[in-house]
Amino acid sequence: GQNIDQPTEMTATEGAIVQINCTYQTSGFNGLFWYQQHAGEAPTFLSYNVLDGLEEKGRFSSFLSRSKGYSYLLLKELQMKDSASYLCAVLRGDYKLSFGAGTTVTVRA
Amino acid sequence: IAGITQAPTSQILAAGRRMTLRCTQDMRHNAMYWYRQDLGLGLRLIHYSNTAGTTGKGEVPDGYSVSRANTDDFPLTLASAVPSQTSVYFCASSEGGADTDTQYFGPGTRLTVL
DSSP states (O other), X not given: OOXXXXXXXXXXXXXXXXXXXXXXXXXXXXXXXXEEEOTTSOOEEEEEEOSSEEEEETTEEEEEETTTTEEEEEEOSOOGGGOEXXXXXXXXXXXXXXXXXXXXXXXXX | OOOEEEEOSEEEEOTTOOEEEXXXXXXXXXXXXXXXXXXXXXXXXXXXXXXXXXXXXXXXXTTEEEOOSSSSBOOEEESSOOGGGOEEEEXXXXXXXSSSOOOEEOXXXXXXXX
16 A cells, blocks of 8 residues: 655744655556645645755745655744645655645744 | 635535535636545645646545546545545646646645534
8 A cells, every 4th residue: 555654743933944754655656736725725836846855936945765665754933824735645656646634833923 | 826625614514425626726727636634644645747737646535536527627626525634625636748847736625514
């Protein structure tokens, strides 16, 4: 089966940095996605990594190590609007997504 | 551009009743998907369609059926609803056939089966 693990909850202060880790074991690998999901809303695309290394996009960065089955999402200069769930998803060998359960990030003033 | 729309937004349904959740996209995407999202379990794939006229089973297909008569529409039917099908249902679409095949999600349907 597919196994994607990420922490359930994280709390951080406005202006701080938070790193959300994701480890995976899946049937094949064609890339890793991070999605943001605000309460009661649809998931929205944040980032995609298929090669090892860091991808930076504004305040958000995503890192991938395929040999370790590991990724992280880095949120810098946290803002209140960043309070949301962050979903790690692996694009498997059959080009279908397997999702982790999500990490709920709470930003406090 | 609306993207992906879903209807209804929410529904309360008696067990045993038949229900169809609607999904329409205007991005001319080839691939479409239905997921359910349950607390602590994340999104799980129910059914998918790689292109109009074809469908496939995901991880949790039992009790659900889909059809893909055209590119834009991908309805999900619960033939005889049961309480365990209480969930939030998301439809998604992607261009399909590409290595970086980003999926885009609709706003969801919150379904309660009593």
